[in-house]
Amino acid sequence: MVQIRERDLPAREILSISEAAVQIARTTGARLLVNDRADIAMCVGAGVHLTTRSLTADVARLAFGQELLVGASTHNLEEAVTAESGGADFAVFGPVFETASKREYGPPAGIESLRAIARRLSIPVLALGGITLANARRRWMQAPPALPRYPCLRKPTIWKSQFEPSSASKNNPCSNL
Secondary structure (H helix, E strand, O other): OEEEOOOOOOHHHHHHHHHHHHHHHHHHOOOEEEEOOHHHHHHHOOEEEEOOOOOOHHHHHHHHOOOOOEEEEEOOHHHHHHHHHOOOOEEEEOOOOOOHHHHHHOOOOOHHHHHHHHHHOOOOEEEOOOOOHHHHHHHHHHOOOOHHHOHHHHOHHHHHHHOOOOHHHHOOOOOOO
């Protein structure tokens, strides 16, 4: 998955970037997520990554239906459960480890919190925040937090098919904007 995280551009520029990016992503088999803009994601046949300051997953579902791929940022168990119950297709949890870009969310949650959330949710949980090859190998090899629970994360073909763009989104209603 590739995420467009532009926060400062006007909607039309984000739409233009997203249209180009989704075309590139399709040629590589990747799936595009547009940060915080479910409307643009729906227009270009991408998914949306909802932050804790965006629409909630249930509002995105109500407005855009089941065909929109919805991921939701979470920083604790309560937010993760709310995202899942609201219809998110996956949760993004973090920060797991220390990282300067996530300090505003408080201290890192740690691997045990990630494990607890992965055990509790039935949707995939993706981790972020300070994850490096070194700490991932060391910590995950001890006991992987989410992988045993989610076969789609162990088998890329399942993951890919689970998040394929629907045929309805291939006809872009916004291409002439």
